[in-house]
Amino acid sequence: MGRWLSQNHIRLYVWVGIIFTIIIIPYSLFLSNQFSKFAYSQMDLFHRDKIIHTASQTELILNKLKTYGLNMYEDPNIQGWLQMDRTDPLADMEALNTLTSFMSTESFIERAYLINLQTRQVFDSQKGIAAFDTFEDQAMLKRVQEQQSLFLQFFPHEVQGVAHLSLVVPSTPAKIYTHGYLVLLLNNQELQGHLLANNKELGTDIMVLDENGRNVLTGLESEVDAASGLFIHSASLSSQKWKVYSLSELKSFKNQAEAFQRRMVMYSILLLILLLAAALWNSRRTIMPFRSLAEQLQRKFNGAGENAKAPIRDEYSILKYGIEKLSSQVDEMNISLRDHHHLIKTEYMRQWVLQGRMNRTIRDEISDMTSLIHRERLRLVVMKIESYHHFVERYDIDSRRLLKYALCNIAEEVIRLEGGAVEAIDLASDNIVLLIGLDRTEDEMKTLLEAIKLHIRQYIRLNVSIAMSEPKHTDDDLRSVYDYVNDLTLLKFVSGSDRIYTENDYERYVQMIQPAAELKSIDKLLALVKAGNSEQVVQRLEELFSQLAAMKFSECKVQLTVLLFAVVKEFDKLSALQGLDGIDKLLAGFPTLQDLRRWLERELLDIINQLNNRQGLDRKEKLAEEMVAYIDYHIHDPMLSAEDVAKHVSLSAKYVRQIFMEMKSQPLSAYILELRINKVKELLVTSTMSVTDIGERSGFLTKSYFFTAFKKATGLTPNQYRQQHL
Incomplete structure (x- = not known):
């Protein structure tokens, strides 16, 4: 019997191992292959979205530079220099100061030319004034004189072996003659570094090609080959008729996918070994009790003389006979389920x-x-x-x-x-x-x-x-x-x-019931509580609960929650509710709306008494802190004024200014300006936003007021402050 059981045990174990192997290994290969395909598609989609974003960012930067160039060209000092018909040292000085100011606020502009066709002079931002004959960039001078530039279109240009993106202002399709031109030469390295800032970490290269396949940022001819083992995506720049390409290596991804597939197979083999070990242990643990049971049944039946009735040849016959005997005994029992x-x-x-x-x-x-x-x-x-x-x-x-x-x-x-x-x-x-x-x-x-x-x-x-x-x-x-x-x-x-x-x-x-409407008297009710007017508080509560009684239950509960939340928010240290979590429990504790009204009336009257008992406290200090909190939260709003602060604390603007001066030893307007200047300083050092965006986010209404106030407070322009602290 023991040998027979051992043979069946081994046979069962071998079949289980074969089944596990057939299922696990192919399935793991299938899963790893599917995951690789999914990862490839997701990476392809990621790079496609990334190049679209990069193209949009490039388009935005170029359009911004075009606008900036037009603003420079329209500046009165620059226009005065471009249109003069004879040399004027004073005009030269004004043009130099203006040109320097413009270039200090835009890091992408490396160099600028002012070309006067009447005086035949060129104002170079790096080398000063030069005559046409002695000007070193004769190629650009010839291009301007022959009006070869397209309307507000950047084009690649080299100066002494250094590639630049250039823009000529004005440049018109009709080639209308003008006495002066502004030429901007961009810093290609700065521009390319800005575009690649978020792509280098991903192993991605960015190329900007014109219609002739020339890389406009490096000046080299480039070819994009899709069969070279790269993720290649492109997006068009509509304003320039250029294309932005992203190139990401595919070899690294393939190596990672193959490594992942090998790990999946190894883990599957390890899992198979663990399952086979568990099956072996569990089979011994499971079969041994059956073997013991079969031996006990065999002894029982042989001892009772039943061997002739049930021929016992193997374990299966023994267990089958025992189950049949047990079933017959269960059928004879009368099991009641009345309980x-x-x-x-x-x-x-x-x-x-x-x-x-x-x-x-x-x-x-x-x-x-x-x-x-x-x-x-x-x-x-x-x-x-x-x-x-x-x-x-x-x-x-x-x-x-x-x-x-x-x-x-x-x-x-x-x-x-x-x-x-x-x-x-x-x-x-x-x-x-x-x-x-x-x-x-x-x-x-x-x-x-x-x-x-x-x-x-x-x-x-x-x-x-x-x-x-x-x-x-x-x-x-x-x-x-x-x-x-x-x-x-x-x-x-x-x-x-x-x-x-x-x-x-x-x-x-x-x-x-009436259509749901917002309870418009809540603010008035809270104001009456603050004012300590008990009789009007009771009257206002009657009006509010009359409105609530004419609503659907669901709408009534929502409006009650709003009302109680307003009380908690306004009188959090005085109200017995002690937070929003208790509102639902509170509503569930009142059987009727009138019971809730009577409780709320007692609560509000108690709050009035507590407020009256605190009249001896320093109310001005609390009001000043409330003003500071309100100003801090709304400092980004350029329309913030003393009237807004006064409205928030329910006082007159004159009294608000007086309290703030007494408690903070500083005028309210001066505090707001100081807070905005500090906000600008923080953003200049900790962010990469433009100076204009920082001024708007800090609550300055106009750009001129922003620059004037900042320089008066710090002695530096915003760009100078950023460069000094970085």
Whole structure:
């Protein structure tokens, strides 16, 4: 027997190993291949998006430089120098200062020429004034004189072996003659470094080629070969008729993909070994008990003289015979499931309500458990436990179950005394569902439910809100009926009326409610509390809750949350709510809207008393801190003024200036300007934004005012400050 079991053990283990190998190895190769394809597609998509972004950034920079060149050309000092018909040292000095100022604020411009065709002079930003005959860049001079440049188009140009992108202003398609030109020579290394800043980390090279295939940033002829093992993507520059190419090596990706595939295979082999080891251990652990059981059964049957009845040849025959004997013994036993009857029925009834309709299986199972299933019509009643949050906090889970069980028993007893069929269903929430099969009018049903409510209040000290549906067919969707009737129980909170609610009540309620509108009196209410006007606070509360009573329950709850949140936010150190988390619990603790109103009235009056008791404190210091916080938050707004601060703290602008001067020893306007200057200093050192963008983000309304105020405060221009601190 031991040898037979060992042979079967080995045979089973070998077959399991073959199956695992056939499944795991090919599947791991398939997964790694699919992952490589997915990674390739994602990398291709990433580089495509990256080149589109780079092209957009390049287009933006070039258009910005064109605009900047036009602004330089239109400057009065530069125009004066370009249009003069004889030399003027004063005009030369003004042009030099203006040209230097413009170039100091734009790092991409390396050099600029002012070319006057009347005086035949060139103003070079690096070497000063030169006559046409002695000017070193004769190629550019010839290009300008012959008007070869396209309209506002950059073109590659070399000066003493250094490649530049150049722009001639003005350059017109009609070739209209002008007395002077402005030529900008860009720093290609600076421009290329800016474009490559985010691409070098990814191993990506950027090329900008013109229509002739020439790299406009280096001046070299370039070829883009898609078969050279590269990710190649391109995007067009519409304003220049150029293309931006990104070149990323594919070899590195292929090596990583192959390495990943090898790791996947190795991990799969390791997993296979672990599974085979686990299978070996588990097979011994599983088969040994069967072997022991077979030996015990063999001894039992042989000892009982049953060997002739059951020929025992192997383990399978022994176990089969033992199972057959056990089955015959189980069939002879009378196992009663009466103790589980109630639990099974309750679960089926819960599924009926939650799913909406009974399937054939549920109907067949409970057809003998309850007579309710044979009624043609039934009513669905929801009994909602009021102040359920307090109910949960007051009783532990076992006590809550006992109280709900008692509540269900009371309801069932009252209905059955009237000859009706009823099933009570606990949905493990704040409500109990009653399915009632009783042929009574609506008024008679209300009387019965009122009696149930009275008994519940009398015997188990609970208050419940009850709502009832119209008679429904057993094949109707009970889930939708339950949701509707459950909403009816919420009418008590809004109306405050303690009665049995029906579908007619909801229809009348819908006709009564008004369209949702924002509670516009909240701010006035808070202002009255701050002012300590108790009588008007009570009157304003009456108006607010009159509005709330005319809303749907869901809208009413939202508006109540807004109201209570406003109180918490405004009086966080005085309100008993102590934070937003307590609002939902608070709302769940009041059975009616009027109960909540009375509590809120007491709370607000208590807040007024506390505010009155604090009159001796230093109110001015708190107001000053509130002003500082408001200014810090709105400093980016160029329209920020003392009137805005005064409106925020509900005081006059004059009084606000007086308080700020007393508490901070500094005028309010001076503080705002100082805060903006500090913001500019921070952004100049910690960010790469342009000076203009920094001025706008710091709240300066105009560029001229920004430059004037910054230089007055620091003695430096923004660019000088940035260069000095970097």
